[in-house]
Amino acid sequence: MKITGKVWKYGDDVNTDVIFPGKYTYTVSDRAEMGKYALEDLDPEFTRNAQAGDIIVGGKNWGCGSSREQAVTCLKVRGIGAIIAKGFARIYYRNALNEGLPIVVSPEAVDALEKGQEVTIDFDRSEIVTPKGTFKFPPYPDFVKGLIEDGGLIPHVKKSLGL
Amino acid sequence: MGKTFAEKVLGKAAGESVSAGQVVIVEPHFCMSHDNAAPIWGTFKKIGVDKVWKPDHLVFILDHAIPAPTDKHAENHKQIREVVKEQGIRYFYDVTSKGGVCHQIMCEEGFALPGLVMVGSDSHTCTYGAFGAFSTGIGRSEMAATWATGQIWFRVPESMKITVKGKFNKGVSAKDLILKIAGDIKADGADYMSIEFHGPAIEEMSLAERMTLCNMGIEIGAKNAVCPPDQKVLDFIKPIAKTDEWEAMWADEDAVYAQELNYDLGDIEPCVAKPHTVDNYAPIGEVKGTPVHQAFLGSCTNARIEDLRLAADILKDKEVAVRTIVIPASWSVFRQAMKEGLIDVFLDAGCVITNPGCGPCMGNHEGILAPGETCISTANRNFKGRMGNKESNIYLASPMTVAASALKGEISDPREVL
Numbered sequence: 001m002k003i004t005g006k007v008w009k010y011g012d013d014v015n016t017d018v019i020f021p022g023k024y025t026y027t028v029s030d031r032a033e034m035g036k037y038a039l040e041d042l043d044p045e046f047t048r049n050a051q052a053g054d055i056i057v058g059g060k061n062w063g064c065g066s067s068r069e070q071a072v073t074c075l076k077v078r079g080i081g082a083i084i085a086k087g088f089a090r091i092y093y094r095n096a097l098n099e100g101l102p103i104v105v106s107p108e109a110v111d112a113l114e115k116g117q118e119v120t121i122d123f124d125r126s127e128i129v130t131p132k133g134t135f136k137f138p139p140y141p142d143f144v145k146g147l148i149e150d151g152g153l154i155p156h157v158k159k160s161l162g163l
Numbered sequence: 164m165g166k167t168f169a170e171k172v173l174g175k176a177a178g179e180s181v182s183a184g185q186v187v188i189v190e191p192h193f194c195m196s197h198d199n200a201a202p203i204w205g206t207f208k209k210i211g212v213d214k215v216w217k218p219d220h221l222v223f224i225l226d227h228a229i230p231a232p233t234d235k236h237a238e239n240h241k242q243i244r245e246v247v248k249e250q251g252i253r254y255f256y257d258v259t260s261k262g263g264v265c266h267q268i269m270c271e272e273g274f275a276l277p278g279l280v281m282v283g284s285d286s287h288t289c290t291y292g293a294f295g296a297f298s299t300g301i302g303r304s305e306m307a308a309t310w311a312t313g314q315i316w317f318r319v320p321e322s323m324k325i326t327v328k329g330k331f332n333k334g335v336s337a338k339d340l341i342l343k344i345a346g347d348i349k350a351d352g353a354d355y356m357s358i359e360f361h362g363p364a365i366e367e368m369s370l371a372e373r374m375t376l377c378n379m380g381i382e383i384g385a386k387n388a389v390c391p392p393d394q395k396v397l398d399f400i401k402p403i404a405k406t407d408e409w410e411a412m413w414a415d416e417d418a419v420y421a422q423e424l425n426y427d428l429g430d431i432e433p434c435v436a437k438p439h440t441v442d443n444y445a446p447i448g449e450v451k452g453t454p455v456h457q458a459f460l461g462s463c464t465n466a467r468i469e470d471l472r473l474a475a476d477i478l479k480d481k482e483v484a485v486r487t488i489v490i491p492a493s494w495s496v497f498r499q500a501m502k503e504g505l506i507d508v509f510l511d512a513g514c515v516i517t518n519p520g521c522g523p524c525m526g527n528h529e530g531i532l533a534p535g536e537t538c539i540s541t542a543n544r545n546f547k548g549r550m551g552n553k554e555s556n557i558y559l560a561s562p563m564t565v566a567a568s569a570l571k572g573e574i575s576d577p578r579e580v581l
Contacts, residue, residue: 012351013350013351013440013442015440015544015546017525017544017546017547017548017549018546018547018548018553021526021548021553022525022526022527022548022549022551023525023526023527023531023548023551025199025227025525025527026198026227026228026235026236026239026527027233027235027236029202029235029239040548040553041547041548041553042547060351061350061351061354061384064350064351064384065286065381065544065546066285066286066525066544067284067285067286067288067300067301067302068302069302069303069304072302087351087354089351089354089384090354090355090384090386091286091300091301091302094301094302094305095302095304095305098302098304098305098308099304141186143186143316152304153304153305153308154206154209154210154304154307154308157210157308157311157312158209158210158211160312161210161211161212161311161312163210163211163212
């Protein structure tokens with residue numbers, strides 16, 4: 001699998017409240033509608049202009065804070081191709097895999113990339129191709145690969161239960 | 164080589180000896196969901212399973228916005244009541260005087276028990292470590308899958324040992340300690356790790372103080388946080404335990420840790436976390452005099468009877484200078500506060516008291532901030548927009564610091580009013 005997209009770049013410790021504000025957690029229940037509020041309290045320009053296929057690049061501890069899965073869903077339904085970060089908060093990491101949103105840890109690629117540039121993530125070769133060079137990233141463990149290949153946790157569980 | 168708490172509990176649950184880094188699949192015991200039980204149900208139905216794996220392992224507690232502030236919230240609650248009926252969920256805490264903030268109820272009703280693996284669809288599920296449980300927050304899809312299969316995977320975490328000795332000085336409490344730790348190791352300082360609190364000062368602490376510490380483990384990135392299941396814990400849980408499957412377990416003396424930290428409570432001083440991150444530590448002297456428009460004494464972090472007593476001591480026979488919202492963590496805390504005369508103290512001081520629940524902590528209702536306003540709060544997060552408006556500021560502090568600040572209408576040192 002290969003994903004190419006335009007970069008939106010952010011800093012360290014971006015929390016789930018600024019990705020998807022708490023005040024919407026029970027008033028916005030439609031998945032598609034969640035995309036309208038993505039990153040509302042972090043970057044209104046993203047909220048207005050992000051396009052399907054774009055790639056988010058973040059610093060350390062992306063997605064810290066609440067367990068709210070909407071902070072992944074809002075990006076997924078918006079068509080965001082992947083998130084590259086220096087690191088992910090652990091609940092966000094699991095939520096992203098469970099929603100089938102590809103996430104990649106590569107501090108080197110994060111430092112190399114700037115807003116608006118084009119980046120390619122080659123999952124088969126575990127490589128990120130940036131204008132400043134190509135960087136390797138650790139491949140997913142096998143059981144995580146299964147999750148991603150099946151399109152997330154729910155399809156994966158359905159399959160494993162033979163449903 | 165000895166085992167850490169996480170290695171022991173996850174090893175027991177997996178039925179094999181495990182070490183940090185290994186991936187295990189385990190059956191969790193109690194699985195807690197709050198108002199998000201409704202959307203989780205929606206996801207659960209997509210799997211195609213008719214019945215949850217063990218209805219008596221599910222605990223539903225309404226708290227995020229109760230009683231329903233909008234028709235959307237009401238619909239959400241209604242759906243949960245339907246699921247409870249359909250699936251035969253025995254442990255359901257509706258909008259009644261048996262309820263309160265979910266994590267408080269889990270602890271005071273005997274669900275949080277030593278040696279159990281517990282999950283909750285809320286990040287502050289790590290609170291139950293105060294009672295020796297291995298407990299952690301998960302997302303909605305994962306909870307739905309757990310309801311269906313009774314199984315969840317964990318990577319056995321590395322552990323961080325935090326040893327605490329000494330005694331708090333006047334005006335200082337567990338909240339000041341955990342805010343100091345967050346300031347020292349930062350928001351990702353314990354990412355993916357199991358935090359173990361050790362030492363004589365932890366043994367001296369009340370269960371309420373230990374809950375405050377474990378509750379905020381997530382704010383430094385931890386998977387779980389835990390205190391030793393000592394006699395204090397056993398005396399508390401034995402009469403109320405919801406299952407007899409618990410077992411008091413603790414790390415071996417020679418367990419191996421990824422990191423070790425030491426604190427002396429005598430070195431801790433009243434402090435705040437400045438906007439907009441929990442690790443933005445400042446000793447009280449640095450922020451003293453900052454004007455506030457609202458004070459909030461509530462949340463799963465600091466609204467137990469012990470917290471209310473500390474705040475009431477400061478507010479007694481005085482009057483607050485800014486609107487002050489008091490939300491006891493549960494109705495049993497509320498009732499105890501009434502018996503002790505604390506509710507009168509708060510009312511006499513001009514505070515507003517609302518029904519137990521999460522209140523304004525995550526921006527739902529009962530104290531949303533206006534643009535340009537500042538709140539000093541006993542809650543656990545001060546992220547931009549957390550209390551409903553991104554142009555507002557939140558300072559996190561202890562119940563004593565919040566009470567002292569409410570009196571002056573500016574951030575104040577509790578040592579000066581005690």
